[in-house]
Amino acid sequence: TSVASPSAAPERLVAPDAALLADVLEWDVVTWSRAVRCWCAAGLPGPGRTVVDLGSRRGGLSLLFARDGAHVVCSDLDGPSPEARALHERHGVADRVDYRALDATALDLPDRSVDAVCFKSVLGGVGRDDNFVAQRKALAEIRRVLVPGGRLYFAENLTASPLHGFLRRCFIPWGGAWRYVSLAEMAVLLADFEVRTLAATGFWATFGRSNAQRDALARLDRLVAPVVPRAWRYVAYGVADVPNAG
Secondary structure, X not given: OOOXXXXXXXXXXXXXXXXXXXXXXXXXXXXXXXXXXXXXHHOOOOOOOEEEEEOOOOXXXXXXXXXXXXXXXXXXXXXXXXXXXXXXXXXXXXXXXEEEEOOOOOOOOOOOOEEEEEEEOOHHHHOOOOOHHHHHHHHHHHHHHEEEEEEXXXXXXXXXOHHHHHHHHHHOOOOOOOOOEOHHHHHHHOOOOEEEEEEEEOOOHHHOOOHHXXXXXXXXXXXXXXXXXXXXXXXXXEEEEOOOOO
């Protein structure tokens, strides 16, 4: 992995390479990389812009946006893990990152104060124990803190197929409490935004027990995608903007 000097001018991302994707996403990289490529194609905020990364944990998404030159608030409910700062220091972007504890349903940020917000696999935890109201509150808070014309970059786990639901309840410790959203619910949550992209991907890859297995199955997913109903896919991703008049 290439490491940038903290004082170096950022080299704007057109498409992230495999090494960067691995550090940004950590697991199930091939499937979730479709979200990152979508975001890069839409354009990342870049220098002079402020991005809030919600539910960041180990700081992967913060790395992506800081690597492209933005100032990033790397946050989680109880603050990011120590691994986040170490990751950013290794890539030479820690001087562009602040670390904060933020609750997605009650953001301690002023109205219209940030240029972009990003999150990956956050809404399920926000909505634990079937709390769709909390998920709607999180999206309302995101819209509140974004400037007019500000942008949301999102990637989220979907309810997917009945098979996914059964296996999650059986084998994932939090699978019964986590509130996975449907693709239709994702559209409802984004109703107050101008949705630029709302796509869904992935079916078999999530069943892999290692990153190598997931990545191999993700390539199979590309072949079967035309016959898999969109409602059965397990990742939603895209870009949504706050209207300029809003």
